[in-house]
Amino acid sequence: MGETNTEKTSKTSWFTGLKAEFEKIIWPDKKSLGRQTAAVVAVSVILGIIIAVLDVFIKYGVDNLVKL
Numbered sequence: 159m160g161e162t163n164t165e166k167t168s169k170t171s172w173f174t175g176l177k178a179e180f181e182k183i184i185w186p187d188k189k190s191l192g193r194q195t196a197a198v199v200a201v202s203v204i205l206g207i208i209i210a211v212l213d214v215f216i217k218y219g220v221d222n223l224v225k226l
Contacts, residue, residue, distance in 0.1 A: 186194070
C-alpha cells in the first residue's frame with residue numbers, strides 16, 4: 159500500500175492551509191443562490207409526491223395480493 163506521513167503538523171500550519179483553501183471558494187451571489195434553492199425545494203417536493211403516489215399504489219397492490 160502507500161506510505162503514510164506520521165509526522166504531526168502544527169495547528170497553525172493546518173489553519174493557514176484551511177484559510178488558503180477557503181480563499182479559493184467561489185461563493186454564489188444571492189440571485190443564483192435563490193434560484194438554486196428554489197430548484198432543490200421544487201424537485202424535492204415533486205419527488206416526494208411521486209414516491210407517495212407509488213407507495214399508495216404498491217400498498218393497494220400488496221393488500222389485494224394478500225386477500226387472494
